[in-house]
Amino acid sequence: MKFLHSADWHIGRTLNGYSLLDEQKHAFKKMLQIAIDQQVDAVVIAGDIYDRAIPSTNAVTTLDSMLQEINLKHSLPIYAISGNHDGAKRLNFANEWMEKSDFHLTTLLDEAFSPVKTSEVQIFMLPFFDPMDARVYYQEQGLDADQVKNIHTITDAMNLVLPDMEKLFDPNKKHVLISHFAVSPSADQEIELTSETTSKVGGLATLTAQQFEKFDYVMLGHIHTRNASPAENVRYAGSPVKFNVKEAKMANQGKGVDIVEVTSDKIERTFFEIQPKTDLVVLEETWDTLLDPTFYKTQPIDQAWFAITVKDFDRSKHINVRAKLQEIYGTVVELDYENVKRDDSPDVAQQNLSELSPDNIVDQFFKTITGNDLTQDQKELVDGIFVDLRKED
Ligand SMILES: [Mn+2]
Known part of the structure; x- marks a missing residue:
């Protein structure tokens, strides 16, 4: 059989x-x-x-x-x-x-x-x-x-x-x-x-x-x-x-x-x-490399999904990181940072956490780390997780 x-x-x-x-x-x-x-x-x-x-x-x-x-x-x-x-x-x-x-x-x-x-x-x-x-x-x-x-x-x-x-x-x-x-x-x-x-x-x-x-x-x-x-x-x-x-x-x-x-x-x-139709490509590079055409032209840009970790990232120097990367690579499904040099953005910990809802805390944390707001999809995802967690309680 x-x-x-x-x-x-x-x-x-x-x-x-x-x-x-x-x-x-x-x-x-x-x-x-x-x-x-x-x-x-x-x-x-x-x-x-x-x-x-x-x-x-x-x-x-x-x-x-x-x-x-x-x-x-x-x-x-x-x-x-x-x-x-x-x-x-x-x-x-x-x-x-x-x-x-x-x-x-x-x-x-x-x-x-x-x-x-x-x-x-x-x-x-x-x-x-x-x-x-x-x-x-x-x-x-x-x-x-x-x-x-x-x-x-x-x-x-x-x-x-x-x-x-x-x-x-x-x-x-x-x-x-x-x-x-x-x-x-x-x-x-x-x-x-x-x-x-x-x-x-x-x-x-x-x-x-x-x-x-x-x-x-x-x-x-x-x-x-x-x-x-x-x-x-x-x-x-x-x-x-x-x-x-x-x-x-x-x-x-x-x-x-x-x-x-x-x-x-x-x-x-x-x-x-089974070969994927849209591959998921993982990149772990510095900002300069990621934006270097000699690097990204070797990548399957616009044909794959990218999960990108920006190494040694200086947050104070760059804005709209995700937008810039999406412009080059197409779909960036995950964006992460390694060795971030932090700026003086407000610290969630300084606020009274008990006054914030759990999804608010995630929202602010996300903004502190990435500089971006959660997208609508991401917000829904976070909401869903908290709904599930409450159910498990
Ligand atoms: Mn499974």
């Missing part, structure tokens, strides 16, 4: 207020073409399908048409799970209908114990969940109350969940798992996360590749860098699109998807790179 392993689509994601939807549509087209050319039997989406639990209507319609293209137009089965960015319960909709069309969507822990069987493979789908979900599940299963109480970390939970899956193994088939967690090569080896949402990596809170060794192959989502794959058969596909500067800096390893062929006697994996 041949899979296309993708993950972390994050449909609806923005980069500093810039929509990535066009880039995501472009990557999707390439991905679909790879699936068709390679004649895969299934497309896997290993979590973080959407960027947020309540996606924008634009994100919903975009994803809807993507899934239709795969599953209805090209009759390719889909195996998808929810990630930590998705709203598991909200995504848990219409799956019984969808299964009739070979679209398997698993979003809740209690659905993870019904593997899909094909002629050669048993496919287990384990969506992102937290230790509390495992407590609830095992309480419902009638597990001893003390044992339930002892589920503190995701490792504790997984030490129950994985053996329960293994009990369902059909010895005549290969066992493939689709999941969405941070998994490191071993307990003492930490992985560098580019996924921004996990706070604890390393130590006790981290899952290790060893825990998954009974599976023949594990297709993971969560970490956006495929080089973070913890073992030969425990793999991250990475995100199909560069989502931020950190990921752009690791671009040498490429974004794309894996084609994984699992048969009774072998497992083969091939990586297919």
Whole structure:
């Protein structure tokens, strides 16, 4: 059986207020073409399908048409799970209908114990969940109350969940798992996360590749860098699109998807790179270099998005920095400074912070550092973050 392993689509994601939807549509087209050319039997989406639990209507319609293209137009089965960015319960909709069309969507822990069987493979789908979900599940299963109480970390939970899956193994088939967690090569080896949402990596809170060794192959989502794959058969596909500067800096390893062929006697994996339509280029240079035509003429100006760090910057000497850079480079999605020589602009700290609203503080801080006001998009982004934070309280 041949899979296309993708993950972390994050449909609806923005980069500093810039929509990535066009880039995501472009990557999707390439991905679909790879699936068709390679004649895969299934497309896997290993979590973080959407960027947020309540996606924008634009994100919903975009994803809807993507899934239709795969599953209805090209009759390719889909195996998808929810990630930590998705709203598991909200995504848990219409799956019984969808299964009739070979679209398997698993979003809740209690659905993870019904593997899909094909002629050669048993496919287990384990969506992102937290230790509390495992407590609830095992309480419902009638597990001893003390044992339930002892589920503190995701490792504790997984030490129950994985053996329960293994009990369902059909010895005549290969066992493939689709999941969405941070998994490191071993307990003492930490992985560098580019996924921004996990706070604890390393130590006790981290899952290790060893825990998954009974599976023949594990297709993971969560970490956006495929080089973070913890073992030969425990793999991250990475995100199909560069989502931020950190990921752009690791671009040498490429974004794309894996084609994984699992048969009774072998497992083969091939990586297919997806070239961006509009690349995200990171520049870290001095102001003089950035404005030097011999430098910028070597750059893909007006064809890429730029994330620029101005080194050794003397703020008092320059105004309209962003505007000047945009005039030369086109879209500057991120502007940063290193070793800033500060002028005497008013210090937010001198004001009575308690009198300012949180978004006001951000606004003033931004102005102090960059000399620019927040754009409307940026203001909305900041507002959104504070709204989300209040919800989490
Ligand atoms: Mn993700």
